[in-house]
Amino acid sequence: MLIIQAPAKINLTLEVLGRRADGYHNLSSIFHTLNLADEARLTPADEMRLSVEDQVEGCETPVDERNTVWKAVALFQQATGWEQPFHIHLTKRIPSEAGLGGGSSDAASVLKGLCQLAQQAGVPSPSLMELAAQIGSDVPFFLLGGCARVAGRGETVVPLPPLPPFYWVLAKPKGIGISTAEAYRRLQRPLADTMEEDPLFAAAGPHTGRLSQSIDRRRIETPENLMGYLCNDFEGDALPEWELLIPIQKRLKSLGALKTLLCGSGSTQAALCRDRFHALDIERDMRSCELDIWVVQLRSR
Numbered sequence: 001m002l003i004i005q006a007p008a009k010i011n012l013t014l015e016v017l018g019r020r021a022d023g024y025h026n027l028s029s030i031f032h033t034l035n036l037a038d039e040a041r042l043t044p045a046d047e048m049r050l051s052v053e054d055q056v057e058g059c060e061t062p063v064d065e066r067n068t069v070w071k072a073v074a075l076f077q078q079a080t081g082w083e084q085p086f087h088i089h090l091t092k093r094i095p096s097e098a099g100l101g102g103g104s105s106d107a108a109s110v111l112k113g114l115c116q117l118a119q120q121a122g123v124p125s126p127s128l129m130e131l132a133a134q135i136g137s138d139v140p141f142f143l144l145g146g147c148a149r150v151a152g153r154g155e156t157v158v159p160l161p162p163l164p165p166f167y168w169v170l171a172k173p174k175g176i177g178i179s180t181a182e183a184y185r186r187l188q189r190p191l192a193d194t195m196e197e198d199p200l201f202a203a204a205g206p207h208t209g210r211l212s213q214s215i216d217r218r219r220i221e222t223p224e225n226l227m228g229y230l231c232n233d234f235e236g237d238a239l240p241e242w243e244l245l246i247p248i249q250k251r252l253k254s255l256g257a258l259k260t261l262l263c264g265s266g267s268t269q270a271a272l273c274r275d276r277f278h279a280l281d282i283e284r285d286m287r288s289c290e291l292d293i294w295v296v297q298l299r300s301r
């Protein structure tokens with residue numbers, strides 16, 4: 001049996017550039033993994049089977065083809081011709097439609113797990129980056145994890161040095177998920193000239209360019225150094241559920257959050273905290289029957 005962690009992510013910056021001819025959007029973003037993680041267990045079996053233990057109240061993760069894990073298995077089998085079936089058991093701690101990348105991370109962890117097991121069986125490894133991009137835009141990042149600058153529709157991933165383990169409080173309204181496709185559609189971005197976005201071209205996403213430089217130069221040593229860089233283009237009235245999220249944001253700010261930040265296209269909001277005690281204070285004060293709350297840290301691998 002092989003056990004692999006599948007961490008959640010936070011977008012420290014998320015700038016959505018033009019809409020592309022293929023329906024996706026070019027983005028410029030800095031992703032960082034968190035210490036909130038799902039877990040995938042792969043056990044050789046007579047036939048392929050997926051089971052899920054949902055630890056987030058109210059979440060019902062599908063075990064059929066809608067689950068990204070099936071896509072990962074099918075693409076891996078196609079690319080390698082290796083048809084050894086597995087029982088894959090997922091323990092889900094990352095909520096879905098929350099902007100934390102749970103489904104994408106699960107798929108990436110299964111790709112990595114299958115690759116490791118295939119190598120042990122003498123099967124040559126395929127290019128996981130290509131398979132990952134076919135599963136979903138965020139999946140390539142999760143093959144690396146840590147901190148990275150992400151461009152294109154998500155397939156260009158440039159690693160950055162990881163940040164210190166800063167504390168955040170995540171707050172998600174219970175039962176409210178946001179469809180990523182709908183959130184992108186509502187942004188109404190103009191058509192882009194190109195399908196590519198040069199990740200080294202800082203002006204493509206000015207906030208992302210600036211933060212990426214500061215991270216490279218090791219200038220982000222405290223949460224106070226980071227707070228002024230955080231941004232997310234999905235924040236605002238274009239997001240269908242924004243009205244619902246405003247009171248949560250206000251409450252986090254009133255409790256002294258250094259900065260609040262929408263995670264991906266929502267519905268989770270993250271509050272950057274001074275330290276662990278500050279995070280635990282905010283968590284205690286935010287606790288209510290309408291919110292799911294987590295205290296998390298940035299984590300590199």
Ligand code: C5P
Pocket residue numbers: 023024025026027135136137138152153154180181182184
């Ligand atoms: O790639 P993924 O399946 O995760 O994306 C879900 C939807 O989000 C896409 O169908 C697309 O509408 C939108 N999207 C986008 N541009 C991206 C990533 C996602 O428009 N870079």
